[in-house]
Amino acid sequence: MSKRSEWTWKTSDPAVNARLHLKYEPGNWGDVLKGAWLVPVAREIAQQRQHRSCAAPLGQHVSKVTCPDSSPGSYLSPPTPVPPALDGGIVRYLDPFAGAPSYPLLKASATRLELLPAGEHLERLRFYTIKGEWPSCALLARDTLRAHGAVPKLLLFDAHAQARSSWSHTEDAEVIECASGEYLFEKRRRKLLAPDLVLLDSYDFFDRWGGLLSALESIARDVPVLVYVFNTSPKGQGHASQYLRLRKKLAAAAKANGPILLGRLPYDMHCPQAYHEVLLLAPRIFTSALRAELKANSEELARRHAGASAFEVIQ
Protein backbone atom coordinates (compact mmCIF):
# COMPACT_ATOMS: atom_id res chain seq x y z
CA MET A 1 0.00 0.00 0.00
CA SER A 2 2.94 2.33 0.62
CA LYS A 3 3.60 2.79 -3.16
CA ARG A 4 0.53 5.07 -3.31
CA SER A 5 2.27 7.84 -1.36
CA GLU A 6 4.87 8.12 -4.13
CA TRP A 7 2.37 8.74 -6.92
CA THR A 8 2.75 11.92 -8.86
CA TRP A 9 0.53 13.04 -11.67
CA LYS A 10 1.76 15.53 -14.25
CA THR A 11 0.00 17.83 -16.66
CA SER A 12 1.49 18.39 -20.12
CA ASP A 13 2.78 21.80 -18.94
CA PRO A 14 5.97 21.28 -16.84
CA ALA A 15 5.74 24.88 -15.62
CA VAL A 16 2.62 24.19 -13.54
CA ASN A 17 3.60 20.76 -12.17
CA ALA A 18 5.83 21.95 -9.33
CA ARG A 19 3.20 24.42 -8.19
CA LEU A 20 0.31 21.96 -8.35
CA HIS A 21 2.13 19.01 -6.79
CA LEU A 22 -0.57 16.62 -8.03
CA LYS A 23 -0.84 12.98 -7.16
CA TYR A 24 -3.88 12.36 -9.32
CA GLU A 25 -5.77 13.77 -12.29
CA PRO A 26 -7.98 16.68 -11.19
CA GLY A 27 -11.58 16.22 -12.32
CA ASN A 28 -11.43 12.41 -12.12
CA TRP A 29 -14.58 10.41 -11.24
CA GLY A 30 -13.73 10.73 -7.55
CA ASP A 31 -13.79 14.53 -7.82
CA VAL A 32 -17.06 14.28 -9.73
CA LEU A 33 -18.64 12.12 -7.02
CA LYS A 34 -17.33 14.40 -4.25
CA GLY A 35 -18.82 17.44 -5.96
CA ALA A 36 -22.14 15.69 -6.56
CA TRP A 37 -22.37 15.25 -2.78
CA LEU A 38 -20.78 18.51 -1.70
CA VAL A 39 -23.11 20.81 -3.63
CA PRO A 40 -26.30 19.46 -1.94
CA VAL A 41 -24.55 19.36 1.46
CA ALA A 42 -23.46 23.01 1.18
CA ARG A 43 -26.90 24.04 -0.06
CA GLU A 44 -28.58 22.24 2.86
CA ILE A 45 -26.27 23.95 5.37
CA ALA A 46 -27.04 27.38 3.86
CA GLN A 47 -30.76 26.69 3.87
CA GLN A 48 -30.82 25.35 7.41
CA ARG A 49 -28.80 28.38 8.54
CA GLN A 50 -31.28 30.68 6.90
CA HIS A 51 -34.27 28.91 8.42
CA ARG A 52 -32.65 29.10 11.83
CA SER A 53 -31.91 32.81 11.37
CA CYS A 54 -35.42 33.47 10.15
CA ALA A 55 -37.08 31.36 12.81
CA ALA A 56 -39.18 33.41 15.12
CA PRO A 57 -38.09 33.79 18.71
CA LEU A 58 -39.72 31.19 20.91
CA GLY A 59 -43.45 31.77 21.06
CA GLN A 60 -43.63 33.98 17.94
CA HIS A 61 -45.47 32.61 14.90
CA VAL A 62 -42.98 31.82 12.11
CA SER A 63 -45.17 33.16 9.29
CA LYS A 64 -44.65 36.72 10.60
CA VAL A 65 -40.89 36.58 9.84
CA THR A 66 -39.68 37.54 6.35
CA CYS A 67 -36.55 35.88 4.97
CA PRO A 68 -34.31 37.17 2.18
CA ASP A 69 -34.79 35.53 -1.20
CA SER A 70 -32.36 32.63 -1.59
CA SER A 71 -33.00 31.73 -5.22
CA PRO A 72 -29.70 30.63 -6.76
CA GLY A 73 -30.05 32.74 -9.92
CA SER A 74 -27.95 32.08 -13.03
CA TYR A 75 -25.03 29.74 -12.38
CA LEU A 76 -22.95 31.06 -15.26
CA SER A 77 -22.53 34.50 -13.79
CA PRO A 78 -20.30 34.75 -10.70
CA PRO A 79 -22.34 33.62 -7.69
CA THR A 80 -23.65 36.87 -6.26
CA PRO A 81 -24.10 36.93 -2.54
CA VAL A 82 -27.79 37.37 -1.72
CA PRO A 83 -28.54 39.47 1.37
CA PRO A 84 -27.40 37.41 4.30
CA ALA A 85 -29.81 36.19 6.89
CA LEU A 86 -30.33 37.94 10.19
CA ASP A 87 -27.25 36.60 12.01
CA GLY A 88 -24.95 37.49 9.13
CA GLY A 89 -25.46 33.98 7.69
CA ILE A 90 -21.77 33.18 8.13
CA VAL A 91 -20.90 29.55 7.41
CA ARG A 92 -17.35 28.60 8.38
CA TYR A 93 -15.98 25.55 6.66
CA LEU A 94 -12.73 23.77 7.19
CA ASP A 95 -10.56 22.05 4.57
CA PRO A 96 -7.34 20.89 6.28
CA PHE A 97 -6.08 19.20 3.05
CA ALA A 98 -7.22 21.94 0.68
CA GLY A 99 -4.86 21.57 -2.29
CA ALA A 100 -5.04 24.57 -4.67
CA PRO A 101 -8.12 26.72 -5.40
CA SER A 102 -8.42 25.31 -8.92
CA TYR A 103 -6.57 23.15 -11.43
CA PRO A 104 -6.07 23.19 -15.20
CA LEU A 105 -8.99 21.57 -17.02
CA LEU A 106 -7.67 18.45 -18.73
CA LYS A 107 -9.06 16.92 -21.88
CA ALA A 108 -10.19 13.77 -20.05
CA SER A 109 -12.05 15.83 -17.43
CA ALA A 110 -13.68 18.01 -20.08
CA THR A 111 -14.87 14.83 -21.83
CA ARG A 112 -16.15 13.44 -18.53
CA LEU A 113 -18.18 16.60 -18.05
CA GLU A 114 -20.23 15.66 -21.12
CA LEU A 115 -21.46 12.59 -19.23
CA LEU A 116 -22.75 14.46 -16.18
CA PRO A 117 -26.45 15.02 -15.55
CA ALA A 118 -27.83 18.56 -15.80
CA GLY A 119 -28.33 20.31 -12.47
CA GLU A 120 -26.71 22.57 -9.93
CA HIS A 121 -23.49 20.55 -9.62
CA LEU A 122 -22.81 20.65 -13.36
CA GLU A 123 -23.61 24.35 -13.56
CA ARG A 124 -21.24 25.17 -10.70
CA LEU A 125 -18.50 23.19 -12.44
CA ARG A 126 -19.20 24.99 -15.71
CA PHE A 127 -18.51 28.35 -14.12
CA TYR A 128 -14.86 27.15 -14.00
CA THR A 129 -14.63 24.79 -16.94
CA ILE A 130 -15.58 27.51 -19.41
CA LYS A 131 -12.43 29.29 -18.17
CA GLY A 132 -10.34 26.11 -18.64
CA GLU A 133 -10.24 25.26 -14.92
CA TRP A 134 -11.46 22.54 -12.58
CA PRO A 135 -12.51 23.90 -9.16
CA SER A 136 -11.38 22.57 -5.82
CA CYS A 137 -14.05 21.34 -3.45
CA ALA A 138 -13.44 24.40 -1.31
CA LEU A 139 -14.46 26.72 -4.16
CA LEU A 140 -17.46 24.57 -5.08
CA ALA A 141 -18.61 24.79 -1.46
CA ARG A 142 -18.03 28.54 -1.38
CA ASP A 143 -20.03 29.20 -4.53
CA THR A 144 -22.90 26.97 -3.43
CA LEU A 145 -23.08 28.54 0.02
CA ARG A 146 -23.10 32.03 -1.48
CA ALA A 147 -25.72 31.19 -4.06
CA HIS A 148 -28.02 29.99 -1.29
CA GLY A 149 -27.72 33.05 0.86
CA ALA A 150 -24.86 32.19 3.23
CA VAL A 151 -21.64 34.11 3.79
CA PRO A 152 -18.84 31.53 3.45
CA LYS A 153 -15.57 31.72 5.36
CA LEU A 154 -13.00 29.11 4.43
CA LEU A 155 -10.44 27.96 6.99
CA LEU A 156 -7.76 25.89 5.31
CA PHE A 157 -4.39 24.26 5.43
CA ASP A 158 -2.22 22.19 3.09
CA ALA A 159 1.15 20.64 3.86
CA HIS A 160 2.51 21.86 0.52
CA ALA A 161 3.74 25.47 0.83
CA GLN A 162 2.90 26.38 -2.76
CA ALA A 163 -0.61 25.01 -2.40
CA ARG A 164 -1.05 27.15 0.74
CA SER A 165 0.23 30.32 -0.90
CA SER A 166 -2.02 29.78 -3.94
CA TRP A 167 -4.96 30.80 -1.70
CA SER A 168 -3.55 34.25 -0.93
CA HIS A 169 -5.80 36.02 -3.45
CA THR A 170 -8.97 34.10 -2.61
CA GLU A 171 -11.46 36.28 -0.82
CA ASP A 172 -12.73 34.93 2.51
CA ALA A 173 -10.12 32.17 2.66
CA GLU A 174 -7.83 32.03 5.69
CA VAL A 175 -4.78 29.80 5.78
CA ILE A 176 -4.27 28.57 9.33
CA GLU A 177 -0.62 28.14 10.13
CA CYS A 178 -0.02 24.78 11.75
CA ALA A 179 2.11 21.65 11.40
CA SER A 180 -0.38 19.43 9.57
CA GLY A 181 -4.01 19.11 8.52
CA GLU A 182 -4.57 16.60 11.30
CA TYR A 183 -3.67 19.25 13.86
CA LEU A 184 -6.75 21.27 12.86
CA PHE A 185 -8.95 18.44 14.12
CA GLU A 186 -7.17 18.73 17.43
CA LYS A 187 -7.84 22.51 17.38
CA ARG A 188 -11.51 21.76 16.73
CA ARG A 189 -11.55 19.28 19.62
CA ARG A 190 -10.14 21.97 21.92
CA LYS A 191 -12.83 24.36 20.61
CA LEU A 192 -10.26 26.74 19.10
CA LEU A 193 -12.10 26.37 15.77
CA ALA A 194 -15.84 26.02 15.26
CA PRO A 195 -16.52 25.13 11.59
CA ASP A 196 -20.05 24.42 10.31
CA LEU A 197 -18.74 21.94 7.73
CA VAL A 198 -15.56 19.87 7.46
CA LEU A 199 -14.09 18.53 4.21
CA LEU A 200 -11.49 15.79 4.21
CA ASP A 201 -9.66 14.51 1.16
CA SER A 202 -6.15 13.63 2.23
CA TYR A 203 -5.39 11.15 -0.64
CA ASP A 204 -4.54 8.46 1.85
CA PHE A 205 -7.44 8.30 4.29
CA PHE A 206 -7.88 4.63 3.37
CA ASP A 207 -4.37 3.83 4.65
CA ARG A 208 -4.55 5.76 7.88
CA TRP A 209 -8.15 6.28 8.94
CA GLY A 210 -7.36 4.72 12.30
CA GLY A 211 -5.93 7.95 13.69
CA LEU A 212 -8.63 10.20 12.24
CA LEU A 213 -11.94 8.44 12.56
CA SER A 214 -12.69 9.15 16.19
CA ALA A 215 -11.98 12.89 15.67
CA LEU A 216 -14.32 12.90 12.66
CA GLU A 217 -17.03 11.01 14.56
CA SER A 218 -16.89 13.53 17.34
CA ILE A 219 -17.11 16.53 14.94
CA ALA A 220 -19.97 14.89 13.04
CA ARG A 221 -22.12 14.83 16.17
CA ASP A 222 -22.38 18.61 15.65
CA VAL A 223 -21.74 19.40 11.98
CA PRO A 224 -21.46 17.55 8.63
CA VAL A 225 -18.14 15.97 7.66
CA LEU A 226 -17.60 14.93 4.03
CA VAL A 227 -14.77 12.45 3.48
CA TYR A 228 -13.25 11.07 0.29
CA VAL A 229 -11.95 7.51 0.44
CA PHE A 230 -9.87 5.84 -2.26
CA ASN A 231 -10.94 2.27 -1.54
CA THR A 232 -8.28 -0.06 -2.89
CA SER A 233 -9.87 -3.24 -1.50
CA PRO A 234 -9.87 -5.09 -4.90
CA LYS A 235 -6.05 -4.92 -4.95
CA GLY A 236 -5.44 -7.76 -2.53
CA GLN A 237 -6.13 -9.35 0.82
CA GLY A 238 -4.36 -6.68 2.92
CA HIS A 239 -6.37 -3.90 1.25
CA ALA A 240 -9.63 -5.86 1.58
CA SER A 241 -9.00 -6.44 5.30
CA GLN A 242 -8.23 -2.75 5.80
CA TYR A 243 -11.56 -1.90 4.17
CA LEU A 244 -13.50 -4.43 6.24
CA ARG A 245 -11.99 -2.96 9.42
CA LEU A 246 -13.08 0.52 8.29
CA ARG A 247 -16.62 -0.77 7.56
CA LYS A 248 -16.79 -2.28 11.06
CA LYS A 249 -15.77 1.02 12.65
CA LEU A 250 -18.27 2.94 10.53
CA ALA A 251 -21.05 0.52 11.48
CA ALA A 252 -20.21 1.03 15.18
CA ALA A 253 -20.14 4.82 14.72
CA ALA A 254 -23.49 4.73 12.91
CA LYS A 255 -25.01 2.64 15.68
CA ALA A 256 -23.88 5.18 18.26
CA ASN A 257 -24.55 8.43 16.41
CA GLY A 258 -26.94 7.81 13.52
CA PRO A 259 -26.67 6.78 9.87
CA ILE A 260 -23.54 7.43 7.80
CA LEU A 261 -24.17 7.83 4.06
CA LEU A 262 -21.76 6.31 1.52
CA GLY A 263 -21.52 6.85 -2.25
CA ARG A 264 -19.36 4.72 -4.55
CA LEU A 265 -18.10 4.62 -8.15
CA PRO A 266 -15.54 2.31 -9.75
CA TYR A 267 -12.16 4.01 -10.08
CA ASP A 268 -11.50 3.32 -13.72
CA MET A 269 -13.73 2.58 -16.67
CA HIS A 270 -11.47 0.00 -18.27
CA CYS A 271 -9.62 -1.61 -15.43
CA PRO A 272 -11.44 -0.96 -12.14
CA GLN A 273 -8.97 -1.90 -9.43
CA ALA A 274 -10.37 0.43 -6.80
CA TYR A 275 -13.41 2.51 -5.86
CA HIS A 276 -13.98 6.18 -5.27
CA GLU A 277 -16.10 6.56 -2.15
CA VAL A 278 -17.54 9.50 -0.28
CA LEU A 279 -18.81 9.35 3.28
CA LEU A 280 -21.15 11.81 4.93
CA LEU A 281 -20.98 11.70 8.71
CA ALA A 282 -23.42 14.25 10.07
CA PRO A 283 -26.16 14.96 12.58
CA ARG A 284 -29.43 13.22 11.69
CA ILE A 285 -31.06 16.47 10.60
CA PHE A 286 -28.62 16.51 7.63
CA THR A 287 -28.55 12.82 6.77
CA SER A 288 -32.37 12.66 6.82
CA ALA A 289 -32.71 15.76 4.63
CA LEU A 290 -30.06 14.66 2.11
CA ARG A 291 -30.37 10.90 1.95
CA ALA A 292 -32.75 10.66 -1.04
CA GLU A 293 -30.92 13.29 -3.11
CA LEU A 294 -27.44 11.85 -2.48
CA LYS A 295 -28.71 8.36 -3.31
CA ALA A 296 -30.23 9.64 -6.57
CA ASN A 297 -27.07 11.58 -7.50
CA SER A 298 -24.82 8.57 -6.87
CA GLU A 299 -27.06 6.16 -8.74
CA GLU A 300 -27.30 8.48 -11.72
CA LEU A 301 -23.51 8.88 -11.90
CA ALA A 302 -23.06 5.11 -11.56
CA ARG A 303 -25.51 4.51 -14.44
CA ARG A 304 -23.65 6.98 -16.66
CA HIS A 305 -20.23 5.61 -15.66
CA ALA A 306 -21.33 2.01 -16.35
CA GLY A 307 -23.10 3.01 -19.58
CA ALA A 308 -19.99 4.74 -20.89
CA SER A 309 -17.79 1.73 -20.11
CA ALA A 310 -20.17 -1.00 -21.38
CA PHE A 311 -19.33 -0.75 -25.06
CA GLU A 312 -16.28 0.38 -27.01
CA VAL A 313 -15.12 0.51 -30.56
CA ILE A 314 -11.37 0.04 -30.52
CA GLN A 315 -9.93 1.25 -33.78
Ligand SMILES: C[S@@+](CC[C@H](N)C(=O)[O-])C[C@H]1O[C@@H](n2cnc3c(N)ncnc32)[C@H](O)[C@@H]1O
Ligand atom coordinates in the same frame (compact mmCIF):
# COMPACT_ATOMS: atom_id res chain seq x y z
C1 LIG B 1 -6.52 15.21 -2.68
S1 LIG B 1 -5.63 16.66 -2.42
C2 LIG B 1 -6.81 17.84 -1.88
C3 LIG B 1 -7.99 18.06 -2.75
C4 LIG B 1 -8.89 19.17 -2.31
N1 LIG B 1 -9.25 19.04 -0.90
C5 LIG B 1 -10.14 19.18 -3.15
O1 LIG B 1 -11.09 18.48 -2.79
O2 LIG B 1 -10.19 19.87 -4.14
C6 LIG B 1 -4.80 16.30 -0.93
C7 LIG B 1 -3.92 17.42 -0.41
O3 LIG B 1 -3.48 17.08 0.89
C8 LIG B 1 -2.20 17.65 1.08
N2 LIG B 1 -1.60 16.96 2.25
C9 LIG B 1 -1.00 15.75 2.30
N3 LIG B 1 -0.67 15.46 3.58
C10 LIG B 1 -1.09 16.50 4.34
C11 LIG B 1 -1.07 16.79 5.74
N4 LIG B 1 -0.56 15.93 6.63
N5 LIG B 1 -1.63 17.95 6.16
C12 LIG B 1 -2.17 18.82 5.28
N6 LIG B 1 -2.18 18.61 3.96
C13 LIG B 1 -1.67 17.47 3.49
C14 LIG B 1 -1.50 17.47 -0.23
O4 LIG B 1 -0.45 18.44 -0.39
C15 LIG B 1 -2.67 17.69 -1.23
O5 LIG B 1 -2.71 19.02 -1.70
